[in-house]
Amino acid sequence: MKLSDYLITKTNTLRTTNIIDVKTESLSVKTYTFKDKQCAKAKPGQFLMLWIPGIDEIPLSILNTTTEKGIISVAVKNVGNATQHLHNMNPGATIGIRGPFGNSFTQNHGNILLIGGGTGTVPLIFLAKNLSNKTKKITFITGAKTKNELLFMDQLSNVCQEKNNLIATTNDGTYGLQCLVTEPLATLLNQEKFDAIYTCGPEVMVKKIFELTQKHKLPLEASLERLMRCGMGLCGSCVIGKYRVCRDGTVFNEEQLNEIKEELGTSKLNFSGNKIPI
Numbered sequence: 001m002k003l004s005d006y007l008i009t010k011t012n013t014l015r016t017t018n019i020i021d022v023k024t025e026s027l028s029v030k031t032y033t034f035k036d037k038q039c040a041k042a043k044p045g046q047f048l049m050l051w052i053p054g055i056d057e058i059p060l061s062i063l064n065t066t067t068e069k070g071i072i073s074v075a076v077k078n079v080g081n082a083t084q085h086l087h088n089m090n091p092g093a094t095i096g097i098r099g100p101f102g103n104s105f106t107q108n109h110g111n112i113l114l115i116g117g118g119t120g121t122v123p124l125i126f127l128a129k130n131l132s133n134k135t136k137k138i139t140f141i142t143g144a145k146t147k148n149e150l151l152f153m154d155q156l157s158n159v160c161q162e163k164n165n166l167i168a169t170t171n172d173g174t175y176g177l178q179c180l181v182t183e184p185l186a187t188l189l190n191q192e193k194f195d196a197i198y199t200c201g202p203e204v205m206v207k208k209i210f211e212l213t214q215k216h217k218l219p220l221e222a223s224l225e226r227l228m229r230c231g232m233g234l235c236g237s238c239v240i241g242k243y244r245v246c247r248d249g250t251v252f253n254e255e256q257l258n259e260i261k262e263e264l265g266t267s268k269l270n271f272s273g274n275k276i277p278i
């Protein structure tokens, strides 16, 4: 295959589209809905590159799709230059889309546990909705710094069905348990046997979850977020160990996480390609 064949694919071609709807989810997070037939076929765990004209192109997890209508949603936290510009955009505004990129979560059944931190809940909600009709039980642990930053609580209680299966933690105790998500996780792992565990969130959190599940010899799939530029394994910004997160992930299983455990939650590449502590 020639390099040009690799670069010029339907997935990687930039498509322009218009924002259809913007919904405020919290003080810092908004959900954007738009049409894109390619990404509307995405599976839970996949991401897209969203171009804000004249500003930047950023990676975002896919929150929801309506495949038949070609409609897709992403949820975006305002953390810097590109996301601030996006937060100022309204329905009708033009954006560019490439993707979907990356692999997806394995859709297992049985007793399922999901653990999301911050905007890491985004790909897990997409997954939980896909699993909800096919599986025995879904337990979701969601964590944020404070009550106002807990995301999609209504949607989460729908997929969890029973009240006790949705566990929320906040750092300041304004809602749910005052602790990190790893605390209720440690308790649950001592009480119950899970068939599949999925996580996404800050890498330090993912590392602790990996260590806990390893202790109990349980399967884990984690979606990692690293600096990404190209989204297809060329630029190397997202390297961890022998993997390029955008191409080989973003979802990694426990065997792969074991191979990269020295770097996981410890160091990453910055925009200049230098290794820096996390």
Ligand SMILES: Cc1cc2nc3c(=O)[nH]c(=O)nc-3n(C[C@H](O)[C@H](O)[C@H](O)COP(=O)(O)OP(=O)(O)OC[C@H]3O[C@@H](n4cnc5c(N)ncnc54)[C@H](O)[C@@H]3O)c2cc1C
Pocket (backbone or CB within 6 Å): 047, 056, 057, 058, 059, 060, 061, 062, 074, 075, 076, 077, 078, 079, 080, 081, 082, 083, 084, 119, 122, 123, 224, 225, 226, 227, 228, 229, 250
């Ligand atoms: C696979 C993947 C999925 C993601 N999904 C979501 C999501 O669903 N919702 C959401 O709000 N955010 C998500 N992010 C993070 C989002 O891409 C960054 O918040 C965004 O790029 C920040 O851009 P900025 O210009 O506003 O911030 P900047 O001012 O450029 O930087 C602020 C911080 O954002 C992070 N960041 C900046 N640029 C990138 C980049 N190109 N790739 C990754 N991180 C970056 C860095 O940690 C940086 O310190 C995801 C990241 C990845 C890699």
